[in-house]
Amino acid sequence: MTFRDFMARALSDPTGGYYTRNARIGFSRGDFYTAPELSPAFALLLSRQIVEIDAVLGHPNEFYLMETGPGNGTLMRDLLVSLRLSAPHLALRVRPILYEISPVLVEKQKEKLSSLSFDHPPEWIRPGELSGRDPIDGVILGNEFLDALPAHRLRRTRDSFSEIYIEEDGSGKFIEVEGELSSSSLTEGVHSTAWDYPEGFEWEVQADLCSILEELYHSLGKGCMLWIDYGDTARERVSPKREKGSLMGYRKHALVEDVTQADPGSVDMTVHVDFPLLARKATMLGMRLEGFSDQMHYLMNLGIEEWLGDEQFSSEEKAAMVTLIHPLRMGEAFKVMLLSKGIDHRVGWKGFPREPLPL
Numbered sequence: 001m002t003f004r005d006f007m008a009r010a011l012s013d014p015t016g017g018y019y020t021r022n023a024r025i026g027f028s029r030g031d032f033y034t035a036p037e038l039s040p041a042f043a044l045l046l047s048r049q050i051v052e053i054d055a056v057l058g059h060p061n062e063f064y065l066m067e068t069g070p071g072n073g074t075l076m077r078d079l080l081v082s083l084r085l086s087a088p089h090l091a092l093r094v095r096p097i098l099y100e101i102s103p104v105l106v107e108k109q110k111e112k113l114s115s116l117s118f119d120h121p122p123e124w125i126r127p128g129e130l131s132g133r134d135p136i137d138g139v140i141l142g143n144e145f146l147d148a149l150p151a152h153r154l155r156r157t158r159d160s161f162s163e164i165y166i167e168e169d170g171s172g173k174f175i176e177v178e179g180e181l182s183s184s185s186l187t188e189g190v191h192s193t194a195w196d197y198p199e200g201f202e203w204e205v206q207a208d209l210c211s212i213l214e215e216l217y218h219s220l221g222k223g224c225m226l227w228i229d230y231g232d233t234a235r236e237r238v239s240p241k242r243e244k245g246s247l248m249g250y251r252k253h254a255l256v257e258d259v260t261q262a263d264p265g266s267v268d269m270t271v272h273v274d275f276p277l278l279a280r281k282a283t284m285l286g287m288r289l290e291g292f293s294d295q296m297h298y299l300m301n302l303g304i305e306e307w308l309g310d311e312q313f314s315s316e317e318k319a320a321m322v323t324l325i326h327p328l329r330m331g332e333a334f335k336v337m338l339l340s341k342g343i344d345h346r347v348g349w350k351g352f353p354r355e356p357l358p359l
Contacts, residue, residue, distance in 0.1 A: 010264030043078030064138035069145030073112030135221030222342035231273035291352025296331030
């Protein structure tokens with residue numbers, strides 16, 4: 001099977017997939033944590049961007065807030081609480097949608113949101129179920145969603161490219177084998193610079209990213225998509241440190257070096273998002289790139305430094321905020337991209353005061 005199929009089964013198999021069986025998110029009992037678990041400041045800052053988007057849209061009567069891959073529901077809860085405190089006029093108009101495939105996580109999200117009262121109760125939608133619905137106006141956001149989309153793995157050969165497949169050996173263990181590309185469409189993931197890769201260089205192609213993006217695009221009438229994730233620019237993707245790709249596995253906050261040798265359904269797998277590919281596909285669909293930055297500069301532009309000097313926050317709370325922006329922690333590894341549909345071009349978004357950084 002392709003590595004894409006192996007990863008999809010390992011993460012989303014109905015009976016044994018990581019997100020359907022385990023999906024442990026958090027600190028003490030989790031395999032990994034995300035920015036919302038680290039600090040509520042993350043949601044407070046993102047809410048400033050959402051308030052601005054609402055104003056640009058002219059304060060629609062129904063403002064939809066759709067989160068893709070909402071994890072355990074922490075970010076959605078904190079965003080809704082933040083909007084109720086800082087922008088009650090918007091909070092009254094918000095229609096929450098959670099775009100989720102995992103029944104286990106849906107229950108965790110419902111539990112997380114159960115402490116809130118709603119005039120417009122949250123709605124849960126599975127990927128693939130958006131077609132046929134009326135387009136929505138508002139924001140579609142994803143924090144550490146795209147990195148979990150299954151990926152093909154490619155390798156540079158002496159004069160071309162090959163694909164890495166997964167097979168079972170006679171003892172029931174998984175092994176890697178090399179073969180021809182499973183689909184000609186994968187050549188779209190072969191950047192022109194890939195021809196300069198040294199022999200043996202590996203990288204990933206998330207073919208599912210294109211179909212997911214297209215579904216979300218057609219569901220959005222007017223508004224923005226905000227993507228926050230592990231990811232690379234074109235230059236970072238050809239860096240020598242990426243010679244074996246960006247595939248990573250996590251279990252109990254420890255890195256799993258070889259995901260094929262572990263029980264696949266027990267490991268969270270992730271790859272760095274190809275942000276240049278994301279931007280190309282979005283513009284081909286008709287969206288416009290409004291902003292691109294690393295998380296450090298994005299959160300600084302939204303005002304996180306104001307709080308680092310505020311005495312109302314404890315030293316522990318400030319340390320968590322520093323982790324969000326420190327270059328060696330989340331600050332540079334995470335990228336932020338803002339895409340728009342159906343709105344006039346502007347320069348000077350709160351999180352992106354200048355033109356986008358080079359992809």
